[in-house]
Structures are given as C-alpha cells and as structure tokens.
Amino acid sequence: MHAYASEKGYEVIETNASDFRTRENIERIVGAASGMASLTMGQRKIILVDEVDGIDARADAGAVTSLADIISKTHVPVVLVANDPWDPRLAPLRDACLMIQFRRIPKPSVAAHLKKIAAAENVRVPEDVLRRIVENSEGDLRSAINDLQMASAALEMGLVTGSRDRKDEIFTALATIFNAKSFNTAQEAARNIDIDHSELMQWILENAPQQLSPTDLAEALENLAKADLYLQRINTRQNWQLLRYAVPMMTAGVALSRKTSPSKFVKFTYPEAIKFLGRTKSIRETLNSISEKVGKKLHMSARKARTEILPYLKIIMSHDGKELAEYFELSPEETQYLRGGEVKKSRAKGRG
Missing domain, CATH: 1.10.8 (Helicase, Ruva Protein; domain 3)
Structure with a gap:
C-alpha cells in the first residue's frame, strides 16, 4: 500500500485496529482522518486500517458498525487489511468494501x-x-x-x-524489532536471543539511523535514551526489576516508532562500540593483569593501582625499570606495554 501511495502521490494515514477500543475512538481516529485535509498541500490521502479482524467484539463494541458507517460517508479511500476477512463479525465491512485477495x-x-x-x-x-x-x-x-x-x-x-549461531540470532532479532507491528512481537525478539541487554542496545542504536526515517528516528532515540537510563540504574543499583521497563523501551519503543516503511533495502551493521572493544581487548587484558599484580604487591585494589600507580610506573619503565618489572613479576609483554603505552589513554581507561 505504501509503495502504491508513493507511486500515485497519496499520503497514507495508517492506524491499527488495536488503536481504538470503542465506537467513539474509531470515530475520533478514522472518522476525523476521513474528513481532515492532507498535511501536504495538494496531496491526496489514503486511510489504512491494519489488522481489522483483530477487533475484540466485546471490547470494541460497535467498532465494526461505526467503521462501515465511516466508509459509506468518506470522500477519501479507506483500505482495510485483514488476515481473515470472512470472520462473521466483519460482514458489515465486506458489504461496504471491494475485496481484494492477496495470494x-x-x-x-x-x-x-x-x-x-x-x-x-x-x-x-x-x-x-x-x-x-x-x-x-x-x-x-x-x-x-x-x-x-x-x-x-x-x-x-x-x-x-x-x-544458526549467535550473530545469526542477532540479525534475526534486529529484523524482528525494526519490522514488528505490535508491542509483543518486538519485545519477544529480546527474549528469544542469548545476548546481554546492553549489547543488544548497542546493536539497535547502531542500526536505527539506517533503518528509520529522520522523523521516526527522533522518537526511537528518545525511547532508547530511556532504556539506557534504566540499564544504567540496573548496573549501579543492581535493581533487575527495572528490566521490565528497559527491554520494552529498546524493542517495542523502537518498533512502534516506525511510522513509514523503509524506502530501500538496508543491511545491518556491526556496532562500532563493540568493534572497538574487540580491537582493544588484548590491551585491556594486559592493563588489567598489570593492575592486579601491582595492587597485590602494594596492598591496594587493582583499580586504585591502575589510576594512582601505573601512570608513574610507565614513566619509570620508559627509562629502565628492570628491577621494578622483576619485583612486580611482570611478563615481557606487560613490560613492553608499560614502556611504550600511552599514559593518558591508560589513565582514562582506569577512571572509567
């Protein structure tokens, strides 16, 4: 439908049957749209109501009748999408619509x-x-x-x-999240993948700018920012109950931010932050090992040794420091790192 609208110059006003629960809501949402001028000057409109067969007859009392009434009066095309158009509840709509079956x-x-x-x-x-x-x-x-x-x-x-491997699962989850039409579908993607939530957050954040339009991206980033806030609180307070808010924000919050379909095929990309961690893994492991050895000898934590001792130790080691290397039982690789490492970068890492 979006492709047809783009080709023929229509503006699509899309809603889902789950967006309205009563007759009043459907008249407010669809009825108002059927009589409202296009946001783009001179552009025609199409009203698209998805999953119309998902209307709950008890919760959405009168919704089908109201929708049929709007169709009979509207001056703009109204398109209804249903998986099961032969549902008895949809009889009033079948009488008011031209049915087109997509095989x-x-x-x-x-x-x-x-x-x-x-x-x-x-x-x-x-x-x-x-x-x-x-x-x-x-x-x-x-x-x-x-x-x-x-x-x-x-x-x-x-x-x-x-x-099927771990990265294959990540790509599947991303495809589900960015293309999900419902809250539950998007959230379920996070449950079906064996990956840390913070890492999943990096994957979504890295790919969102390529997968979403600028307007949709703004809303998605706002939801990702909220998810990141919850994840930070989980890390600092160890309050894992906050996951019930973080996961929906980073999955369904992104999925439901998409109001427009992608204009072209876009490949997923590997997060730069994770790439960087991969490239610097050996350096970080060496730095951690040195910090632990120095801290053990000086009776302090590895963190304190890294921030308070290593910067000076690197200066000393750059001149000679053979005795210090033996005292701290440093390996040749660790000694070489201290002699050629960058003091500022090491200190920044230690403070993080």
Whole structure:
C-alpha cells in the first residue's frame, strides 16, 4: 500500500485496529482522518486500517458498525487489511468494501525479486542461501527481504549462514524489532536471543539511523535514551526489576516508532562500540593483569593501582625499570606495554 501511495502521490494515514477500543475512538481516529485535509498541500490521502479482524467484539463494541458507517460517508479511500476477512463479525465491512485477495507470491517470483535487490545493492548471495531464504519465506516477500538482509550481513562478516549461531540470532532479532507491528512481537525478539541487554542496545542504536526515517528516528532515540537510563540504574543499583521497563523501551519503543516503511533495502551493521572493544581487548587484558599484580604487591585494589600507580610506573619503565618489572613479576609483554603505552589513554581507561 505504501509503495502504491508513493507511486500515485497519496499520503497514507495508517492506524491499527488495536488503536481504538470503542465506537467513539474509531470515530475520533478514522472518522476525523476521513474528513481532515492532507498535511501536504495538494496531496491526496489514503486511510489504512491494519489488522481489522483483530477487533475484540466485546471490547470494541460497535467498532465494526461505526467503521462501515465511516466508509459509506468518506470522500477519501479507506483500505482495510485483514488476515481473515470472512470472520462473521466483519460482514458489515465486506458489504461496504471491494475485496481484494492477496495470494502468496510464487517462489520463482520471490527469488527473482531477491536477486534484483541483491544486484541493486551489490550484495553477493550464494544460490544455496538464496534457495533457503525463498523456501523459508513461504511466499511472504517481506519476510524474504528481511532474511536476505540478515544473510547479507552474515556473509559480509564471514559467518556460515547454513547454521544458526549467535550473530545469526542477532540479525534475526534486529529484523524482528525494526519490522514488528505490535508491542509483543518486538519485545519477544529480546527474549528469544542469548545476548546481554546492553549489547543488544548497542546493536539497535547502531542500526536505527539506517533503518528509520529522520522523523521516526527522533522518537526511537528518545525511547532508547530511556532504556539506557534504566540499564544504567540496573548496573549501579543492581535493581533487575527495572528490566521490565528497559527491554520494552529498546524493542517495542523502537518498533512502534516506525511510522513509514523503509524506502530501500538496508543491511545491518556491526556496532562500532563493540568493534572497538574487540580491537582493544588484548590491551585491556594486559592493563588489567598489570593492575592486579601491582595492587597485590602494594596492598591496594587493582583499580586504585591502575589510576594512582601505573601512570608513574610507565614513566619509570620508559627509562629502565628492570628491577621494578622483576619485583612486580611482570611478563615481557606487560613490560613492553608499560614502556611504550600511552599514559593518558591508560589513565582514562582506569577512571572509567
């Protein structure tokens, strides 16, 4: 629908059946939109109501009748999306609408479309991987594109896409979060992945600017900032009950921030913060080892040794310091680090 609207010059006003619970709400949301001028001067409108068959007959009393009444009076196109249009509750809507059935896309067509996307994005995907994506999609093109996105990122990092591993799970979770249409679907992605919540936060934060429009990104970043605040409080106070707020903010908060569909295929990228930690892992391990040895000899904590002793020890070691290296039982690698390391960078790390 968004592709059609973009091609024909329509503005899409989208809502979900779960957004309204009563007749009054549907008249306020959909009814108002059907009589409201477009936000873009001269542009026509389409009202899109998704998951209309998800209306709860008890909670949404009169919603179907009210929606049918709005359709009969509206001067702009109203599009209703339903998984089961033959639900008896939707009879008034079927009478008021032209029904268009969307069948699952044939596998050859899915494969052809994926190849077209891969060629346009200069992504090389092996034929066996492409076949698996097509088979798993079961005619769902959006699902296939998400899997292609995940596979391309995995291939770029040299991962074996034939088996499910940790990074493969991360890409699946990201695809779910950024494309979820409901709160529960997005939040469930975090439950189905074996990864630290802080690391998942880094993955989402790194990819949000590429996956979301500038307007949607502003809302997503606000929710990520709130999630980060909760994660910091968890770390400092060890109050793990706050996860009930942090996880929904970083998953559903991002998913539901998306009001516009992506205009093109975008690959997921590895978080720069995690890349940096990977590149500096050996340095940090060496620094921690030295701090522990110095702290043990001087009867102080490793943290205090790193911030108060190591800066001066590095200055001494840069001249000679052979006796000190023997006294602190430093390895040749640790001695070399102290002789050639950067004092400011080491001190900054120690204070962090």
